[in-house]
Amino acid sequence: MRILGSQRGLLLTSVFGGLVSSTALTLVFSRLARSGTGVTAVLAIGIVIASVTLLPRVVIEVGIVNPALASELIPVLGGMLLVGFGGALLWWRYGIRPQNKGMDVEPVLKNPLELTAALRFGLLLVSIMLFARAIQYMAGDAGIYALAAISGLADVDALSLSLAKMAADAQVAPSVATEAIVLAILVNTMVKTALAYVIGGKALGLSVASVLLPTVAVGGVLTLFLH
Numbered sequence: 450m451r452i453l454g455s456q457r458g459l460l461l462t463s464v465f466g467g468l469v470s471s472t473a474l475t476l477v478f479s480r481l482a483r484s485g486t487g488v489t490a491v492l493a494i495g496i497v498i499a500s501v502t503l504l505p506r507v508v509i510e511v512g513i514v515n516p517a518l519a520s521e522l523i524p525v526l527g528g529m530l531l532v533g534f535g536g537a538l539l540w541w542r543y544g545i546r547p548q549n550k551g552m553d554v555e556p557v558l559k560n561p562l563e564l565t566a567a568l569r570f571g572l573l574l575v576s577i578m579l580f581a582r583a584i585q586y587m588a589g590d591a592g593i594y595a596l597a598a599i600s601g602l603a604d605v606d607a608l609s610l611s612l613a614k615m616a617a618d619a620q621v622a623p624s625v626a627t628e629a630i631v632l633a634i635l636v637n638t639m640v641k642t643a644l645a646y647v648i649g650g651k652a653l654g655l656s657v658a659s660v661l662l663p664t665v666a667v668g669g670v671l672t673l674f675l676h
Contacts, residue, residue: 463495467502472603474499475641479649492649493656494540500641500661501533507609507634514613521627524675526634529668536660590625597629601636608633631672635665 466474478492504526512519593612600608609630616626642661646654 463498467499471499482649482653515617601633
């Protein structure tokens with residue numbers, strides 16, 4: 450699939466990338482920016498859109514396992530979603546318009562139902578569920594938060610599903626599960642911002658940070674006030 454220099458192409462690529470792996474899309478777009486494609490603002494918008502697309506994805510995943518917990522996440526993640534998409538819209542309106550130049554981003558758009566990927570995710574999910582229960586037993590809620598921060602460095606889905614199941618089984622307080630999931634998302638978002646800066650360069654990194662850091666701040670503030 451290619452970005453064709455159109456708004457529709459950018460949105461479809463970024464949204465789909467966010468549904469599959471926003472981190473993978475961030476890596477690919479950052480490398481494109483480093484290679485000097487001349488469309489840094491477009492790539493920044495794509496990274497932001499993919500990053501905030503993760504938010505409704507998490508709500509849906511959690512809602513399948515624990516609808517009550519999903520409703521707890523909606524105010525915080527909804528606020529982050531508004532800030533993120535609002536920032537992307539501002540960049541689209543006032544930043545550099547996409548050029549009519551195709552860019553191959555096929556490495557991002559892998560089949561999310563690929564068998565090996567599904568098996569790896571299943572193994573990760575079981576591992577985190579077991580580790581979460583063990584660390585909670587040894588370190589209490591503080592251990593859950595620590596696990597969330599560590600998990601957020603690479604993935605939020607397995608942790609979110611694990612905590613949703615634990616909360617549904619009354620193995621962890623819903624408030625702790627909610628805060629831990631948000632913490633993992635905040636860490637993951639900051640990691641993608643750092644990747645954009647380190648791999649894509651200063652221009653891309655600052656463009657992405659100008660939207661994602663306020664998004665993280667809103668998520669943190671809403672979590673503190675609502676929980």
